[in-house]
Structures are given as structure tokens and as C-alpha cells.
Amino acid sequence: xxxxxxxxxxxxxxxxxxxxxxxxxxxxxxxxxxxxxxxxxxxxxxxxxxxxxxxxxxxxxxxxxxxxxxxxxxxxxxxxxxxxxxxxxxxxxxxxxxxxxxxxxxxxxxxxxxxxxxxxxxxxxxxxxxxxxxxxxxxxxxxxxxxxxxxxxxxxxxxxxxxxxxxxxxxx
Numbered sequence: 001x002x003x004x005x006x007x008x009x010x011x012x013x014x015x016x017x018x019x020x021x022x023x024x025x026x027x028x029x030x031x032x033x034x035x036x037x038x039x040x041x042x043x044x045x046x047x048x049x050x051x052x053x054x055x056x057x058x059x060x061x062x063x064x065x066x067x068x069x070x071x072x073x074x075x076x077x078x079x080x081x082x083x084x085x086x087x088x089x090x091x092x093x094x095x096x097x098x099x100x101x102x103x104x105x106x107x108x109x110x111x112x113x114x115x116x117x118x119x120x121x122x123x124x125x126x127x128x129x130x131x132x133x134x135x136x137x138x139x140x141x142x143x144x145x146x147x148x149x150x151x152x153x154x155x156x157x158x159x160x161x162x163x164x165x166x167x168x169x170x171x172x
């Protein structure tokens with residue numbers, strides 16, 4: 001016997017309830033980087049990264065509306081997603097902190113044609129992307145990026161975040 005789905009209640013989940021729900025969903029950790037119009041590096045920690053399409057290779061990132069990183073990314077039209085490895089927790093916390101000197105505290109480079117700075121010590125892989133679509137939803141903007149180049153840098157396991165804690169991929 002099949003049952004019909006019941007209609008959702010009209011009440012809306014609170015931001016705190018939604019945050020608690022999503023904290024139970026572990027995800028990888030990245031740093032989205034780009035350059036502003038003056039050539040200064042910008043970046044922020046991002047755990048909202050999703051594969052969208054294999055053909056063409058496309059991913060999405062969700063960034064806080066009003067962030068300097070988002071504004072620079074939109075102005076430049078390109079960005080890099082630095083997928084952080086398990087030993088890069090301090091960098092994840094630094095790029096989440098809003099510290100304006102974050103790029104002075106970590107080694108990085110920007111190869112020719114890169115979408116943004118590559119965190120050479122802290123990323124296991126970097127995807128250089130071109131902005132192809134944006135969509136605002138509430139206090140965030142979803143940015144769709146066509147992956148133009150993938151660079152593998154380290155073989156360390158990925159850094160994960162869930163239950164408000166950083167962890168690494170289990171070796172078992």
C-alpha cells in the first residue's frame with residue numbers, strides 16, 4: 001500500500017534549527033579565492049561546494065552576499081576552489097575568520113590563467129573556474145563555475161566539517 005505525502009506545515013524552520021540540521025551533514029572544506037579589481041587576493045572558507053555537471057564540467061559554490069570575496073569574484077569573472085586537505089585546519093579557520101592579512105600568513109601562488117590564488121601548501125586539489133551563472137537566495141549567492149583546469153597538488157586526504165568540528169577522512 002502506498003501513502004500520499006502529507007502537506008508541509010505553513011510554519012518555517014528557524015535559522016537555528018536549520019543550522020543544527022545542516023551541522024549533521026558532513027562536507028568537504030574549501031577556500032574560494034579570486035583577485036579584486038586592484039589585483040589584491042581575496043578568499044574565504046566555503047563548505048558549500050557541489051558538483052553540478054560533468055559535461056560541461058561545472059560546480060557551484062555558495063558565498064555570503066556582501067562579502068568582499070564574492071564582490072571580487074563577480075567583478076573578475078573567475079575564481080579558484082582550493083579543496084583543503086586534512087592538515088589545513090588552521091588555514092580553514094583563518095579564511096573563515098575575516099582576517100584581512102590571511103594571504104600574508106599562508107603560501108600561495110597564482111599560475112598564469114588561474115582563476116584565483118592557489119593555496120599551494122593547504123589544498124590537495126584546485127579547480128580554476130569561470131563564472132557562468134549566479135543566483136541570489138536569501139543571504140547567499142550561488143555561483144556556478146565552469147571548471148577550466150584541475151590541478152592536483154597533494155595526496156593528503158580531504159578536510160571535512162560536520163557537527164561543528166573539523167575531521168579528516170578515515171584511513172579504515
